[in-house]
Amino acid sequence: MPKPFMNTPPKPEKLGAMTAGFLQEAFAGESQASQKYLAFSARAADEGLPNVARLFDAVAYAESTHARNHLSVLGGIGDSSENLKEAFGGETFEIDQMYPAYDAVADLQGAKEARTSIRYAKSAEQDHQALYEATRAAVQTGEDMAAGPINVCPICGHTVIGDAPAECPVCGTAGQFFRTF
Ligand code: FE2
Numbered sequence: 001m002p003k004p005f006m007n008t009p010p011k012p013e014k015l016g017a018m019t020a021g022f023l024q025e026a027f028a029g030e031s032q033a034s035q036k037y038l039a040f041s042a043r044a045a046d047e048g049l050p051n052v053a054r055l056f057d058a059v060a061y062a063e064s065t066h067a068r069n070h071l072s073v074l075g076g077i078g079d080s081s082e083n084l085k086e087a088f089g090g091e092t093f094e095i096d097q098m099y100p101a102y103d104a105v106a107d108l109q110g111a112k113e114a115r116t117s118i119r120y121a122k123s124a125e126q127d128h129q130a131l132y133e134a135t136r137a138a139v140q141t142g143e144d145m146a147a148g149p150i151n152v153c154p155i156c157g158h159t160v161i162g163d164a165p166a167e168c169p170v171c172g173t174a175g176q177f178f179r180t181f
Pocket residue numbers: 030062063066
C-alpha cells in the first residue's frame with residue numbers, strides 16, 4: 001500500500017540575507033505566475049479551449065507548490081493561530097494604509113478602472129479581516145471554525161459566511177455566480 005500523503009514541503013532553516021532575499025523574490029514571482037495562469041485559464045475557457053484551460057490550471061497549481069515551498073523555507077508558515085494573526089495583519093495593512101494610499105494616487109491620476117479594482121479589493125479585505133479575527137478567537141480556544149458554506153463573489157471577492165446574497169452588495173454580480181467553499 002502506498003504511504004499516505006504527508007504535507008512535507010522543504011523545512012524552515014536559518015538563511016543568509018541573500019538567500020532569504022532571493023527566496024522572497026521567488027515567492028513573489030511564483031505567486032504571480034500562479035495567479036497569472038489562473039487568469040489565462042479563464043480566458044482559454046471563454047475562448048472554447050478547455051484543454052488549454054486545463055494546462056494553465058495544472059501549471060498554476062505547480063507554481064503554487066513552488067511558492068509554498070519557498071515560503072516554508074523562509075519560516076512563513078506557522079500554526080493556525082499564528083497564521084490567522086499574520087493573515088489579519090496583512091489584511092489590516094491593506095485596508096488602513098496600502099489601498100487608501102494607492103486609491104489617492106489613482107484618483108490624482110484619473111485612473112478609473114484602477115480605482116474600481118482597488119475599491120473591490122479594499123472592501124473584500126474588510127470581510128477577510130473580520131473573518132480572520134473571529135476565527136482566530138475560536139482557534140485559540142481549541143475550536144475549529146463553524147461548519148457551513150463560505151461564498152465568494154467571482155468579480156470583487158466579497159466573502160460571506162453562509163448563503164450568497166441575491167446580488168453582490170459591492171459589485172452587483174448575481175449571487176448564483178458566487179463560488180462556494
Ligand atoms: Fe515555478
